[in-house]
Amino acid sequence: MSSAPPIRIPDGFVEELKARIRPSDVIGRKVKLTKKGKEWVGLSPFTAEKTPSFYVNDQKRIFKCFSSGMGGDVINFVMETERLSFMEAVEKLAEEAGMALPKASPAAAEEYDHRKRLQAACEAAAEFFEERLRAPEGSGARAYLEGRGLSASSWSKYRLGYAPDDWRRTRAHLHEKGFTDSELLEAGIIKESDRGGEPYDMFRGRLMFPIPDARGGIIAFGGRALQPDAKPKYLNSGDTPLFHKSTVLYRYKAAREALGHGEGGGLIVAEGYMDVIALCEAGFGNAVAPLGTALTEDQLQLIWRAGPEPVMCFDGDRAGLGAAYRALDRALPFAEPGRSVFFVLLPDGMDPDDLIRAKGAGAMAEQLAARLPMSELLWRRERDAEPLDTPERQAGLEARLMAACGHIRHAGVKAAYERDLKSRLRDYLWQLREAKRAANYQKRPGKPGRPGSAQILSEGEPAQEVLKQGAREKIGGLSLVLRAIDNPGLLAIGAEMLAQCAFADADVVRLRDAVLDLANDGIPIDRGTITAHLANSGNIRAAGLLKDYPVTPQIATNGSEAREWLIALEQYVAMRRSSDQETGFGTDSASADPTLSPQEWRRQLQKVAERQALKVRMNEASSKRSDS
Known part of the structure; x- marks a missing residue:
């Protein structure tokens, strides 16, 4: 079928069309219907149900789905199930009924x-x-x-x-x-x-x-x-x-039909024909692709018409990252409540076809589940654009972030982006300062050496890459946090001490905080729950540390290995105490670095009070170990 010229449907045409078409014939092609009295009954095409609640009445020329609340005539059904506009549905049904559409001239x-x-x-x-x-x-x-x-x-x-x-x-x-x-x-x-x-x-x-x-x-x-x-x-x-290639998406009709009618979600946008076919063959039937050009505004509107939260899936190479950035810039102005875009950047230079053939559909599902929101990709792009080693460059980062927010047309979304990105900026600059303090502390003469050989990861460098270089043991405190994840019983004897440790690496801190957050919420601790928690909060690199580090052996909480773990934690706590004394956080007055973010300031104030109680418990534990 080709698009009809602009027309005005005359009065009576739609009613005649519906009169010529038996709804059960059209609907029966998508729903298995069973005759029940004067009506046809079947399972809803809009929800996953086991007991039929979908009814079609040919006499009244309507359908009703009680599980989803949807209903209407046969035109409404075609619009909903095939994601067509009213005119597209009318043309489709008119062609089936042998009715010629009226012509404008x-x-x-x-x-x-x-x-x-x-x-x-x-x-x-x-x-x-x-x-x-x-x-x-x-x-x-x-x-x-x-x-x-x-x-x-x-x-x-x-x-x-x-x-x-x-x-x-x-x-x-x-x-x-x-x-x-x-x-x-x-x-x-x-x-x-x-x-x-x-x-x-x-x-x-x-x-x-x-x-x-x-x-x-x-x-x-x-x-x-x-x-x-x-x-x-x-x-x-x-x-x-x-x-017109700028207004068409490969396999759009089939993809929007496969998308279904669940809440949220959207199409998967890949880069090429074979990627789309590979995704479909692996069970991701809602995949489409632009046609050899950067994503256009017209194509974005098509994508959003099918679903509010599409996923842009790009190859894991420099060209793929560039394509993701261009799509981000194209989509950002149109972001609004209930309409956004997510991104997947595949690993090791792979495209979807490569990943599925090498690792299977499950690996692709994992990548889609770990998708990045627009705000995260925007933050990473601008953060990694240049070193942040001077106040001028830090100010430049803030200027770039706010300039990007300025393109968002929806006032509420624009304000939300500004709040989120300013918060990220404050927290990240605080982490840089903490890392610098820790590095300077190690260089001071007469200070105790740091446990292990600490390496502070560059924020622009994936943690997985460092691990592949054989530097797992160089990430200070990582093995201690992972020991707690693999042995949740250790938290019963060392959670408070773990919370006070001064880890210089930001991803190790994120791992530690995730462990304590889940433990405080009563959620069982294991690598799967921690990975999901980190991925949902956008901390993909921290999750990568967890994924790539081998599982540590089980240890008894009343044995020598547990005591050694506590002693190692004490060294990091001692570093925190020494650092606090230098910055003023070791005093009851809690005078602090005025450049800290308000959120971090409140956290540090709370820790001042907690630290006094911790000192007493640590001294008691030390006395007991000396006696043994």
């Missing part, structure tokens, strides 16, 4: 018929390419698809094809089907020779991906070269009366 009617003719040419080309894929000449394309793990049934599902490696084979076939050169040129299937010769095929010797419009009709093609040195690797149709 003779010129509009002629244009509408012409577009339908061009789309018929694209459909005929798609069928031809599908046939050639299964013919002997398509052996190379078939081998490529089989090497990517796609079976013949998948070829049919996505209507994959092969364009013969011939200059005029497709053109000749479509001539036989009654299409003229003028029509094929306008549909983008053939091209004019720049030397005055006869037109030639646009696609030759390529694996073909038909591109449907929002209602499933083929309007364009993408072709992948099968030779490694062929240029370009991917070739898309140019703009035509049917197709």
Whole structure:
């Protein structure tokens, strides 16, 4: 189907359309219905239910879903289940009913018929390419698809094809089907020779991906070269009366239907055809892709129309990160309550197809679950743009963050972003100051050495990379926190002491705080719950430390290893006491660094009071260990 010209539906047309269509016939294609008296009954297509609560009444020409509260006529049903506009649903049903849509004018009617003719040419080309894929000449394309793990049934599902490696084979076939050169040129299937010769095929010797419009009709093609040195690797149709690549998403209709009707959520936006197909084959049927261009405003509106919280899934390389940043800048101005964008940056330079083939659908699900909100990606980009070693550069970070917030059009969301980013900035600068104090403390003559060989991670450097370099043991305090995670019984004897430890590394502090927060809430402590807690709060690097560090052996809380763990904690507590004395936090007056954030100031004030009680308990514990 092609888009109809602008029309005004005359009075009575919609009622006549509904009168010609039996709702149970249309709805029955998506819902298994059983006759019950005068009505049809089935399971709701909008919710997951076990007892049927979905009813269709052909006499009244309505449906009602009691589990979701939805109801209406057959047009409403098509709009809801296929994510179509009113006009799109009317056109679809009118075509099924054999009713001609009213035309706005003779010129509009002629244009509408012409577009339908061009789309018929694209459909005929798609069928031809599908046939050639299964013919002997398509052996190379078939081998490529089989090497990517796609079976013949998948070829049919996505209507994959092969364009013969011939200059005029497709053109000749479509001539036989009654299409003229003028029509094929306008549909983008053939091209004019720049030397005055006869037109030639646009696609030759390529694996073909038909591109449907929002209602499933083929309007364009993408072709992948099968030779490694062929240029370009991917070739898309140019703009035509049917197709404007900046307003179309690959596989949009099928993806929005697969999205379902649960609360929240949205489409998964990948970068290419094979990524989308790999995601669909792995069970993520709500995947789409732009067509060789950066994401446009029109495409964003399409994406949000399908669901309020889409996920942009980009390759884990420099180009993928750049694409994520461009998408962030495009989406940020349109953020509003109930409408946002999330991001997934895949690891190790992989794309979705690579990750799924190497590690399975579960690994992809984990990446999607750990998606980053726009605010987190914005914070990371600006934070890592330059070193923050001077007041001027720190001020520059704040200026960049506030400038980005200035692009948000919704006043409430803009204010929320400003609050969130200013809070992040205060906390991060405080962490930098703490790390600097700890480093200066170690350099002071006559001070006790720090336990282990501490290494402060750069905030711009993923913790996983440091771990891969064999530096696990260099991250001060990490092994002590992980020992508590793997042995939750240790918290019963050392939680207060653990809370007072002066860890210089920000991610170790986040791990420690997550452990104590969950323990205080009565949630069982294990690596899974800690990882989920960190991921939900956006602390992906801290979660990476936990993931990459080997599980520590179980120890008895009344044994020598537990006592050694307490002694090691004491050294970090001693560092905190010494640092507090230098900054004034060791005094009852609690005079503190005036540059601390208000949140941290309140925390430190509370710790002053707690520390006095802790000293008594530590002295008692030390006496008992000396006696033993």
